[in-house]
Amino acid sequence: MRKKAIDRSKCRGCKNCELACIAVHSAGTTTHTAYAAGMKTTERARNKVECDPQKKNFPQFCRHCDEPACVEACTSGALTKGADGLVVCDHDICIGCYMCVMSCPYGMARPSVQTDGKMIKCDGCRGRDAMACVAACPQRCLTAVEVDDPKDGHLLYADEPAAPNACRSTP
């Protein structure tokens, strides 16, 4: 299975990962079409570059947790964890109750900017050749790795040991 490896010491906070995520999930899948009238993005990035307490960049992504708080919180059955380890949202089922938004400790279950009010989250670029955020990272802070075990979430942080239960641990 494809996982995302993160070496956050390399992050410069350029936010190309955010832009690539917005683009690939918007209708035209380019940065040009990702902006609507008034220069508002038609999609919200499903990732975010934050600052940690040491004021260092911390690229924040969905971990596709083994015990996903978002899936547990989902009142409609839209959020599921697939056999490939990815936690994805079926937008035909999602009712936008936002219990997931309230429950994800990483803030990675996000409200859509669309008026339909549904939740959006990282889909691991399932079905795409490459993960958009990884492909767009100029620093090689983000890289894709192949691992056999779909357990222990979707992310590998270079500077911390893999947690047995990624969702209940902290970044």
Added chain:
Amino acid sequence: MKYVIIGSSAAGMAAVKAIRARDAQGTITLVTKDATYYSRCQLHYVASGHKTDAQITLAKPDWHTQCNVAFHGRTAVTALDAVARTVTLATGTVLPYDRLLIASGARSACPPIAGLVGHNSFSLRNIEDAHAINHAVHASTAVVIIGAGLVGVELALALAAIGKKVTLVELAARPLPLQLEELAGALCTAMLRKAGIDVVLGQSVAAVERDAAGQPTAVTLQSGARIPTQVVVCAAGTRPNVDFAAQTGLKINKGVVVNLRCETSLPDVYAAGDVAEIEDTITGKYAMSSIWPSAVRHGTVAGTRMAGGEAELDYSTSMKTAVSISGTHVVSIGMVTNPEPAWSKHVLRGTNSRGEAALRILYVHENRLMAALLWGDVSNAGVYTKAFVTQCDISQDVDFLGDLDAAKFGPDRVPAPRAQQLVL
């Protein structure tokens, strides 16, 4: 191993999944008043006709067969014998158990209002209630809803959206009195009125008037005001379904008392979901945690332990929920409605990604987030929840309270979960 699970909603289904993840062979028997598996949080959409039963289903009707579970649908439990380790069903069947899960949920409370019980008077808890309301409002124009809690507000909005004249009567001074403080309460009232709902606050219902045929004609308030209506829906709180366990020695306060492992006072008997009462890890008071996410978590923990695994809730709080009011999203965490005087209140105003007004009301005490109300912009709400449930030090984040980031909560800043042992 013989497992018996009472209830097939969020907690019961989660427990089945957790047991089957560890024990493929054990005998699981599921006893439930429900006939199908559905999303209780969407019943107001069925009541208004916005959604069909199929659209709120959570699993195929034969889900239990796929899970190798014996199913007793539309069946009540009448008795529990903790010595003989059996439960008795309304059908007369006696089921022995090695591990029992009580996930029987709650029912709508029925306040002592004259004339409330009768024709065209409903509550909204089960899909049968939603069908009955949907049928009744087809032939009616006016509906009075008693109680402006989550159920009352969501139902009022759904019925107003199909053109019904809805009056929402609430005893407290604001709608969603357990979720909103004054400022957000006023915003909510304005939104409900904009949606065409007649909101009556600070009033209690004295009686439901009925004609000779027994049909409701009006609701009268303690103030003497009279609201003509053909349909009444009572949404004034819930009561846990514990009647069958009353004489068993099972420790029951309001609900079945459990610890963070969802263990009750009886050996090998667990409880989960809306029926369970747990010590709130933040306030230290016993309380129900009656939201869907809690029920799933309880069911997962209980099921895992019943099958011999290790699991424990990392926290329990009765005070967090998310709600949507006419497309405005709200998340309420902690005692927003009844803050301690010592807490400092921070009101932050801004706009969300759609340019709509957003409000964040945060209560902070000794560098801990005591309560948060996010109105209009709930992005990152989970991070506020985490700051609240872990009660971690947010002193470095006070400047950022308007936009807490998960990265600010490193492992060294999260206290170990408080050890808790239920003394019974």
